[in-house]
Amino acid sequence: MLVDHFPLLGLRLTTPRLELRLPSPEELAALADVAADGVHDPDTMPFAVPWTDRPPAEVARGVVQHHWMTRAQWTPDDWELDLTVLHGGEVVGQQTLRGRDFAVLRQVSSGSWLGRRHQGKGIGTEMRAAVLHLAFAGLNADEALSSAFTESRASQAVSRKLGYQPNGVYRHVARGAMTVEQAMRLTRTDWERQRTIPVAIEGLAPCLLMFGATE
Known part of the structure; x- marks a missing residue:
């Protein structure tokens, strides 16, 4: 079976x-x-990468191609896990967890998006909590990073709710204008103190070497 080769x-x-x-x-x-x-x-x-600034058909094709690309380029030293999020069996968005040199750094970062009609329902907090549990409880990470432009108040609110602390600001150009990115950092200690959402993980053991992690 395919899962035997790509767990x-x-x-x-x-x-x-x-x-x-x-x-x-x-x-x-x-x-x-x-x-x-x-x-x-x-x-x-x-x-930061304006992937939605294209016609709808190109946005859709880009999502498909990006998923194919991240699977094809996966290595234990540089990986991106793009998980599809389902709510009541319906696809509602994507939650990403990334790691580079994870075996040494024990650090991950995350990103996400939700369809507009699924926003404002607490789904963003719950799906981020899921990958944080994977990172800390499953992969034994030491810290998790995230960031959002200052205008992205919902994303920043999720980070604060889950225990992240400010970790610097950076300037970017978006659509020809300056925008400010707020970086956030979550330590294992703060994650353990703040976690309230129960998360179950299935099928992790065969994947550990692919993440550069050990049991």
Whole structure:
């Protein structure tokens, strides 16, 4: 079976309301449709890489190609886990966890997006909590990083709720204008103090070497 050769296909995270996993081809198509329908106010740009500033068909195709690319380029020293988020069986968005030189640094970073009609329901907090549990409880990470433009108040609120602390500011150019990025950092101690959302992990053991982690 394919999962025997690429065990990440068997990795699943579940919370009280959500399931996170690599998508099937049909679920990847649904994820592309969600992205094409819009993930933010068109008057703003919350992403350092403006991947949504394209026609809907190109946005959808880009989501598919990005998933194929991250799977193909995966190594234990440089990986990106793009998990599709399902709420009540419906594809609603994506939660990413990244690691570079994880075996040495024990550090991860995250990113995410949700379809606009699924926002404002606490899903963003729950899906971030899921990958933080994977990082700290599953992979034995020491710290997790995140960042958001200062205009992205919802993302910053999720970080604060989960225990992240400010970790510097950086300037970027978005749509030809300056914008400020607020970096955030979550230590293992702060994660243990703040975690309240139960998370279950399935299928992790065969994946550990792919993450550069050990049991």
